Amino acid sequence: MEHKLSIYNTLSRKKEEFVPLHANKVGMYVCGPTVYGDGHLGHARPAITFDILFRYLTHIGYKVRYVRNITDVGHLENDADSGEDKVAKKARLDEVEPMEVVQYYVNRYHKAMEMLNILPPSIEPHASGHIMEQIDFVQKILDAGFAYVSEGSVYFDVEKYNLKHNYGKLSGRNVEDMLETTRELDGQSEKRRSVDFALWKKASPEHIMRWKAPWSLGFPGWHLECSAMGTKYLGEQFDIHGGGMDLMFPHHECEIAQSTAALGKETVKYWMHNNMITINGQKMGKSLGNFITLEEFFTGNHPLLTQAFSPMTVRFFILQAHYRSTVDFSSAALEASEKGLSRLMEGYARLQKLAASATSSVETAGLRDKCEEAMSDDLNTPIVISYLFDALKAINLVHDGKETISSADLGELKAVFSLFIEDLLGLKAENEAGSGNEAYKKAIDLLLNMRLEAKQNKDWATSDKIRNELTALGFEIKDTKDGFEWKI
RNA sequence: GGUUCGUUGGCCGAGUGGCUAGGCACCGGUCUGCAAAACCGAUUACGGCGGUUCGAAUCCGCCACGAACCUCCA
Numbered sequence: 099m100e101h102k103l104s105i106y107n108t109l110s111r112k113k114e115e116f117v118p119l120h121a122n123k124v125g126m127y128v129c130g131p132t133v134y135g136d137g138h139l140g141h142a143r144p145a146i147t148f149d150i151l152f153r154y155l156t157h158i159g160y161k162v163r164y165v166r167n168i169t170d171v172g173h174l175e176n177d178a179d180s181g182e183d184k185v186a187k188k189a190r191l192d193e194v195e196p197m198e199v200v201q202y203y204v205n206r207y208h209k210a211m212e213m214l215n216i217l218p219p220s221i222e223p224h225a226s227g228h229i230m231e232q233i234d235f236v237q238k239i240l241d242a243g244f245a246y247v248s249e250g251s252v253y254f255d256v257e258k259y260n261l262k263h264n265y266g267k268l269s270g271r272n273v274e275d276m277l278e279t280t281r282e283l284d285g286q287s288e289k290r291r292s293v294d295f296a297l298w299k300k301a302s303p304e305h306i307m308r309w310k311a312p313w314s315l316g317f318p319g320w321h322l323e324c325s326a327m328g329t330k331y332l333g334e335q336f337d338i339h340g341g342g343m344d345l346m347f348p349h350h351e352c353e354i355a356q357s358t359a360a361l362g363k364e365t366v367k368y369w370m371h372n373n374m375i376t377i378n379g380q381k382m383g384k385s386l387g388n389f390i391t392l393e394e395f396f397t398g399n400h401p402l403l404t405q406a407f408s409p410m411t412v413r414f415f416i417l418q419a420h421y422r423s424t425v426d427f428s429s430a431a432l433e434a435s436e437k438g439l440s441r442l443m444e445g446y447a448r449l450q451k452l453a454a455s456a457t458s459s460v461e462t463a464g465l466r467d468k469c470e471e472a473m474s475d476d477l478n479t480p481i482v483i484s485y486l487f488d489a490l491k492a493i494n495l496v497h498d499g500k501e502t503i504s505s506a507d508l509g510e511l512k513a514v515f516s517l518f519i520e521d522l523l524g525l526k527a528e529n530e531a532g533s534g535n536e537a538y539k540k541a542i543d544l545l546l547n548m549r550l551e552a553k554q555n556k557d558w559a560t561s562d563k564i565r566n567e568l569t570a571l572g573f574e575i576k577d578t579k580d581g582f583e584w585k586i
Numbered sequence: 587g588g589u590u591c592g593u594u595g596g597c598c599g600a601g602u603g604g605c606u607a608g609g610c611a612c613c614g615g616u617c618u619g620c621a622a623a624a625c626c627g628a629u630u631a632c633g634g635c636g637g638u639u640c641g642a643a644u645c646c647g648c649c650a651c652g653a654a655c656c657u658c659c660a
Contacts, residue, residue: 128660132659137660138660142660144660276588320658342660343590343591344654344655344660345659346590346655347589349658372660374660375660384660385657385658419598419600423600431599433610434609435609437609437610441609442609480600480608484609494624494625495624495625553619561620562619569621575621576623578623
């Protein structure tokens, strides 16, 4: 059964049925990372959220072009005084080439994304590789009369734009209020109004990353790259633009203004924003210095972490909350997710070995439909997961011989689990130490077979000794009807 | 101050008018030589006060508390 996909559009502040601009094709743009530091849990959230959307859109039959940018220029570090961008600053400190810093962190970002089983986007454009497109974009805005040049820099004229269009429609602001509240801060600026924002910025002498433009030797403004690259790869109008909620204002608001000013029309149909990850109720973020990098999660090397958490645990943890809710981080919450995930994945492995009977005593019909329905309802992954846990119960009961399943139902259940767990939620089994080492596995089997013999002779002392010592080494031993199972 | 959003059981976290998601923890039971795992069962909820309604965690109003954005941020 087909369910219509509905997604929450920040522009209208409600769920809307998703209707693509072009039949069967979807264009989707997501704000990617600024590569001047290691990725943290906050970066994982949009990456995972829009990975789910990418996978789901593909699953329901769309051909999706997914663009996720790399920000490696612009984004001023401090207020107007320095005019130096983040990447340049870091590079000077480290005494390396700016692009070397970019490459280093891009590599690390890709590595982390791969570990989290996030599919690569269709196109991953760098802002630094699209300076010409950005200069053209600035020129279009100037030509349209919505920008002005001031001492080598170009600024967007928000007040003028707002006379014809609605600046603030995305974030619910109005320009008059903003001028009221910020007027006092507006000193001897090159800007006419405090609300105006830079499209092109003249580089200060010490600024390393600079490009030649009609107005000055400089660099593009903070928000321009997304407008320029989005339209370049997805067209003047495309379906979905995503990113974190913190980007709603000013970043996305400015994007709307830029694109509307340059092209004379709305570019994006659906704006989607994932919520923040909090830590003790407060946002986890770079500027707050309370973030935990992904690498620290994977190694457990952070004061707030009681242990290491695998990439799949992190992914599962994030998927257990709806993307529009904040999710509060704690080591205890991660531990709970780890156990839940492990139970789910064991059940999934168990499902593959289940024996079919003539008839089913468990009810598994409708699972696919319910899961599809939850996914199509604004990507409600927590509900999908809850249904999978319901089905897990049936799997375990059949495994224990307390219930039966027909081969048709078994086949369907396998297909549904495979589809949702692997293809859509993107969860995969994580084989830890020892995978692939046959000799090692056989040695453990040998020990456990000796224990089995001891058990048959009712030599509990020997049998418990083997089990206890293996347990102490980190193995988990389970006795089964006709033998044993183990894992580490 | 402005804008937006939130407050659910021991913890995490779904749910938008009636049918009390799910996970983790805890307790009791089944199974087991004992465990582990699995299964069965029990318990604990909707910030406060009013209103609408036959009926509200869910709609409306007020209050309290918290968060995000208004400056780079996922």
